[in-house]
Amino acid sequence: MNSVEIANELKELLNGENIKTQLSVPQLVEKATSRGEAVLTVEGALRAQTGKYTGRSPKDKYIVKEEICNNKIDWGKVNRPISAEVFDKLYVKVVNYLKERDELYVFNGFAGADKESQLSIKVINEYAWHNLFCHQLFIRPTADELAKHVAEFTIVSAPNFKADPEVDGTGSETFIITSIEKKIILIGGTEYAGEMKKSIFGIMNYLLPEQGIFPMHCSANVGEGGDVALFFGLSGTGKTTLSADKDRKLIGDDEHGWSDNGVFNIEGGCYAKTINLSAENEPEIYNAIRFGSVLENVAVDPETRECDYADGSLTENTRVAYPIDYIDNIVLPSVAGHPNTIVFLTADAFGVLPPISKLTKEQAMYHFLSGFTSKLAGTERGVTEPEPVFSTCFGSPFLPLAATVYAEQLGKKIDEHGSQVFLVNTGWTGGEYGVGSRMKLSYTRAMVRAAIDGKLNNVETTQDAVFGLNIPVAVEGVPSSVLNPRDAWADKAAYDKKAAELADLFKNNFTKFENVDEAIVQKGGPLV
Structure with a gap:
């Protein structure tokens, strides 16, 4: 399939009567709870469980081997190649599967707070709670921006569609496939919402260097005098703790770009770990868990709906997603020098x-x-x-x-x-x-x-x-x-x-x- 055929398939999907576009936070919460996708906690947050996949599936992540990117990609264990033929066949199957769903949810937004390099994105979700996750983590458009929005990249997410490796050419039932030429990210077989967030980050890591912009996996904050600090670090190093400073404003907690204008947040929200979370140790995250926030795999009492953040029985990788303005000490828009x-x-x-x-x-x-x-x-x-x-x-x-x-x-x-x-x-x-x-x-x-x-x-x-x-x-x-x-x-x-x-x-x-x-x-x- 060429890009025009891909676009036509996508247009037909989006014209379906089952499409619900740009629903509000309350609407998405209502959909998710009424459909049994998630429950409300005592704080008003939405809690969902992601089944057996409670983290990313790196061995099931692929990039389509296409002429436009073949000589640029660093192919190997991280960037696994897959053929255009495999992608095309799976894409048609997934689109046909989604056409049969009773409802689909669409979010239009952006990645990148710097207007000069902002990426327009569209996310098509089988789950309402996934759509809420994207609404809170990506940058939300204004009414004027929404009226003019044309997506440059589209995520098509069908967690309940499972691939047949022998027929579909994948390594397992799960797949996260990016076609740079066709500007599609195809996700299936996993309910873990973080795949969508990180797929867009991967695209930004591909696109930004060509614009002379340095993409960074780091947190960032800024002082009253405009002095900016970046914090790079892997899990367990204290990145979140040290970048949260009462005397400095948070620019973002995970993904940034550094352009000729300065530093900007790629996201519009935060995706924080919650295992052993407490109000004393991490008050900013704790207080951000309220209506509109999305909790993943956190243990919740079925009667009181109270969260037990010390319970890692589902996974140690318990998470919460919330918009960045749920934190008081931030800079908006999320840009600095x-x-x-x-x-x-x-x-x-x-x-x-x-x-x-x-x-x-x-x-x-x-x-x-x-x-x-x-x-x-x-x-x-x-x-x-x-x-x-x-x-x-x-x-x-x-x-x-x-x-x-x-x-x-x-x-x-x-x-x-x-x-x-x-x-x-x-x-x-x-x-x-x-x-x-x-x-x-x-x-x-x-x-x-x-x-x-x-x-x-x-x-x-x-x-x-x-x-x-x-x-x-x-x-x-x-x-x-x-x-x-x-x-x-x-x-x-x-x-x-x-x-x-x-x-x-x-x-x-x-x-x-x-x-x-x-x-x-x-x-x-x-x-x-």
């Missing part, structure tokens, strides 16, 4: 990386490409020692282009705007996991605040002998004995051994990158 400070967060369970270090441009690019943190012992069956995790650019599952494309953009932005980059270890100190202790949050907050306030830009530093990192000699509110990780270990020989082990892991991981500037390898990585 160029970042003064960039923070890379890592939870080093080996206990050998400094709690904070100032990075050169080469080191920033090296650690950005590495995207290191640790999976801790006890978090998964069979994990008895800390496991290193390297997620390229702190977001490898969502990067369709070669990693070096994004790293080069980072280096260029640092040169253009003089952004200061810091590596912050929120992991262990005084020993590895099981021997040392987790870095105190109060210390980490003090170090991050000092970095953001510019107090560490020109301070005296000492160089770490293993990783070549520049460690501040003093940070207000933090004991000097904590700043140099080797000093915090009682057994110096054990530290040296563990540090050398982690350095080797960094170097071995870095061999997977091709065509990297030699200066990044020589000046950015471990010295030994």
